[in-house]
Amino acid sequence: MKRFFSDIKKFGNYIMYAARSELKAEVAGSFLSWLWWFLDPLLYMLVYSFIALLVFKTGEPHFSVFVFIGLNVWHFFSKTIKISVRLVALNKNIVTKVYIPKHMFILSKMCVQAFKMFVSFGLTAVFLICDGVFKDSVHISYKILYVIPLFALLFVITFAVSLFIMHFGVFIEDLNNVITVVLQLGFYASGIFYSIENRLKDGAAWVAKILTNVNPVAMIMADMRSVIIGGGNIHLLSFAVWSVIAVVAAYFGIKLIYKFENSYVKII
Amino acid sequence: MSETVITVKDVKIRYRYLKKISLIKAMFSLKKFAKTEYFEAVKGISFEIKKGQILGVVGKNGSGKSTLLKAIAGIFSPDEGEIDLHGHTVSLLSIGVGFHLALTGRENVYLSGMLLGFEREKIEDKMDEIIEFSELGDFIDRPVKTYSSGMYSKLAFSITAILETEIMLIDEVLSVGDAKFKKKSYDKMKSLIEDKDRTVIIVSHSIDTLESLCDNILWIHDGEMKMMGTTEEVLPEYIKFMS
Numbered sequence: 001m002k003r004f005f006s007d008i009k010k011f012g013n014y015i016m017y018a019a020r021s022e023l024k025a026e027v028a029g030s031f032l033s034w035l036w037w038f039l040d041p042l043l044y045m046l047v048y049s050f051i052a053l054l055v056f057k058t059g060e061p062h063f064s065v066f067v068f069i070g071l072n073v074w075h076f077f078s079k080t081i082k083i084s085v086r087l088v089a090l091n092k093n094i095v096t097k098v099y100i101p102k103h104m105f106i107l108s109k110m111c112v113q114a115f116k117m118f119v120s121f122g123l124t125a126v127f128l129i130c131d132g133v134f135k136d137s138v139h140i141s142y143k144i145l146y147v148i149p150l151f152a153l154l155f156v157i158t159f160a161v162s163l164f165i166m167h168f169g170v171f172i173e174d175l176n177n178v179i180t181v182v183l184q185l186g187f188y189a190s191g192i193f194y195s196i197e198n199r200l201k202d203g204a205a206w207v208a209k210i211l212t213n214v215n216p217v218a219m220i221m222a223d224m225r226s227v228i229i230g231g232g233n234i235h236l237l238s239f240a241v242w243s244v245i246a247v248v249a250a251y252f253g254i255k256l257i258y259k260f261e262n263s264y265v266k267i268i
Numbered sequence: 269m270s271e272t273v274i275t276v277k278d279v280k281i282r283y284r285y286l287k288k289i290s291l292i293k294a295m296f297s298l299k300k301f302a303k304t305e306y307f308e309a310v311k312g313i314s315f316e317i318k319k320g321q322i323l324g325v326v327g328k329n330g331s332g333k334s335t336l337l338k339a340i341a342g343i344f345s346p347d348e349g350e351i352d353l354h355g356h357t358v359s360l361l362s363i364g365v366g367f368h369l370a371l372t373g374r375e376n377v378y379l380s381g382m383l384l385g386f387e388r389e390k391i392e393d394k395m396d397e398i399i400e401f402s403e404l405g406d407f408i409d410r411p412v413k414t415y416s417s418g419m420y421s422k423l424a425f426s427i428t429a430i431l432e433t434e435i436m437l438i439d440e441v442l443s444v445g446d447a448k449f450k451k452k453s454y455d456k457m458k459s460l461i462e463d464k465d466r467t468v469i470i471v472s473h474s475i476d477t478l479e480s481l482c483d484n485i486l487w488i489h490d491g492e493m494k495m496m497g498t499t500e501e502v503l504p505e506y507i508k509f510m511s
Contacts, residue, residue, distance in 0.1 A: 014382035018366075021379055025370035028411065097362040098383055099342035174290045262344035266283050 004254050007101045015104055019111035041120040044071055048193040060195050062131050062229050068124040069228060070192035073221045076117040077158050078183045083109050084162040085169035085176045088264050095265050102261045103254060106162045110155065128228065141231035147224055153239065154220050156246040163253025170264050190218040197222070216242045273356055273435060273467045274317040274340065279349035281310040281335050309335040311491040312349070317484075322461055322468045324482035324499065326506050332491040333471045337437050340469065356467070358435040359384055363424035363444070369413040373404055373423050376412055380427050394430050401456070402426035403449070418445050429456050436460065438470045479503060 008015075027033045045067045052058050052067070060066045087105045088095060095102070132140065169175050189211050191199075196218060200208035212218050219238050226232035284306055310332040317323055325333045339346050340353075341360035366383045367376050377398055381391040399408050402423045412420065421444035438461075444453055461468045461481055472478055478485065478499065485502035487495040495502050 010385070011382075013388050014379075017378055017382055021368050021371050021375060024375075025368055028370045093364075094366045094383060096343065097360060097365045098385075100383060172289055172291060174292055178291060263284070265338075265344050 001251070001254070003258070004101075004103070007104070008107070011100065011104045014100075015108045015111060018108045019115070022108075022112050023115060037116055037119045038123055040116075041068065041071060041075075041123060052193045056194075058194055058199060060198065062128070065124055065128050065131060065229055066195075066225060067193050068120065068127060069224050070190070070221050072117050072120045072124065073154060073217060073224060074187060074190055074192050075120075076113045076154065077161075077217050078186065080106070080110055080113050080158050080162055081165055082179060082183060084166040085179050087162075087166045088170050102166065102257050102264065103163065106159060106166060110158060110162075114155070124228075140228075143227045143231050143233065146227040146234050149239070150220050150224050150227075150234065153216070153243055153246060156250055157216050157220075157242065160246050160249035160253050163250065163257055167253075167256055167260060170267055186215070186217065190215055190221060192221070195222075213238070216246070270319045271354070272316050273319045273321075273354060274469075275350070275352040275354070276316070276336075276340070277314050277350045277352075278312050279310055279314070279336070279339065279346040279351060280308060280312050281332070281339055281344070282347045283307045283309055309491055310339070310346070310488075313488070313491075313493050314349075315486060315493070315496060317467055317469070319467055320464045321484060322470065322482045324478040324485045325469060325471045325488060326473075326478065326485060326502075327488035327494075328510070331488045333488055334439055336488070337439055337469065337471055340435075341437050353435065356435050357385070357433040358437065359428075359433040360437045360439065361428055362439070363421060363428055367412060367420075367424070370411055372411055373402075373408040373415070374399075376423070377427055380424075381431050384428075384431060384433075386431055391431065398423075398426045398430045401430060418449075421445055422449055425453050429453070429460060432460060432466070434466060436466060436468045438468065438472075440472055440474075475503065475507065 045064055048067050048071070049063060053063065083090075084106060087109070088102060091105055094100060128140075165175070165179065190196075191211070196208045196211050200211070212222065219235065219242065223234040223239070227234060313332075313336065325336070327333050337360060338344060340351055341358055343360065365380050368379060371379070374395070377395060378388070378391055381394075382388065399405075402408070402419075402425075404419060404423060407415065407419060408423075412423070415423070425444050438457075444450065458481065460466065461470070470478065470482060482499050485495075485497065485499050485506070486493065487502055487506050495505060
């Protein structure tokens with residue numbers, strides 16, 4: 001573990017610089033392409049709002065903000081996981097020529113996705129303020145500070161899952177297909193454009209219970225909505241349990257990578 | 269006696285025939301996974317190098333030279349035995365590591381330099397020298413994708429040559445670019461290699477290069493050490509063996 005932190009210190013500059021470079025390269029191609037950092041979440045929000053409000057006729061209060069929070073959290077998680085499957089192969093040029101702890105690739109990708117997520121949350125804040133001005137049911141309180149531990153948990157969970165996915169992605173060639181399907185399932189099971197609690201009740205309440213209890217991302221999403229929109233509380237017990245699980249998983253993930261990272265180069 | 273910089277002790281490196289597996293194939297194949305086979309590329313090699321020495325490594329193709337070099341560079345660890353660099357910095361000379369085509373030459377210098385393990389300040393200090401050596405001029409602030417292949421390799425070479433480490437590992441001596449830059453880069457390599465504070469290991473098939481640069485030669489045959497000694501002792505034997 002000590003080695004992990006000293007590696008982060010050593011390669012911290014590289015992590016940040018590589019992340020910055022990636023973002024820069026994304027927008028270097030054309031004029032105003034940075035606008036996509038805002039347009040992307042905005043358009044997705046509109047698409048899901050359309051489906052939910054017009055097709056399924058299921059709204060939630062402050063629906064735009066509701067969908068935004070869901071999408072922001074989910075995209076951060078799923079995009080990091082998706083890229084992790086092929087991360088070692090994508091960096092073949094680096095991996096075969098210099099030694100770098102492979103976790104650093106994940107951290108760099110997380111920085112890229114985190115930046116996009118925070119841009120998107122900026123947009124969410126604008127919508128929230130508009131909502132708050134026109135409707136008086138938005139209760140912004142000090143409880144909004146709970147988003148900080150929620151973000152921390154989201155980062156650790158994403159990192160932990162990515163570590164395992166990256167490791168197995170080196171050895172299993174069709175893991176990418178599997179992950180795509182699993183993420184798709186996760187997308188619908190996390191309640192991004194519907195509220196699990198409100199939509200799955202009565203006979204389906206047990207499904208809701210399973211969905212919220214086995215899926216930490218759904219829990220983070222629900223808690224973020226609760227503290228941002230309603231000034232509510234977080235589920236303290238679930239939060240504590242998932243924090244412990246996430247830290248333990250990350251610990252073993254880090255050890256796993258250190259143990260096997262030297263053989264990756266022999267395979268790719 | 270000068271200090272020991274590299275100690276290689278009983279190093280064995282195996283390639284496990286770890287093929288990628290497919291979940292679908294695994295599900296539908298009734299055969300159990302074949303037993304993992306091993307291929308030992310380096311079979312127990314030991315040697316020491318003192319500060320300032322220039323060691324050439326020879327051997328036919330597939331004898332384990334590059335594998336050994338990569339292990340010393342830390343790209344993968346030996347399966348058995350030890351490699352001790354006594355705390356010295358090391359780099360495997362390779363050009364264009366981590367280059368990002370959409371970024372400018374200057375940004376790529378940072379990116380590549382940081383990957384090689386250098387501090388940002390150190391790269392900043394050396395920036396002017398790198399730009400000057402690469403002869404890129406104003407092109408340094410244009411995206412690398414607009415470079416000609418010659419310009420690309422000039423920049424890549426300059427980064428590696430100017431950001432020097434205490435131990436340099438070289439897989440074939442490089443000379444890149446047009447005729448003029450080829451000479452310049454070869455001379456630069458030579459001066460880097462001949463610096464008396466620097467320890468160098470060179471893998472090469474060029475007898476001329478080894479003869480003119482190295483003071484010691486390690487001859488590897490099928491992953492085992494066949495001979496090690498001064499250039500005058502080992503090279504004639506190797507030439508005789510190969511012809």
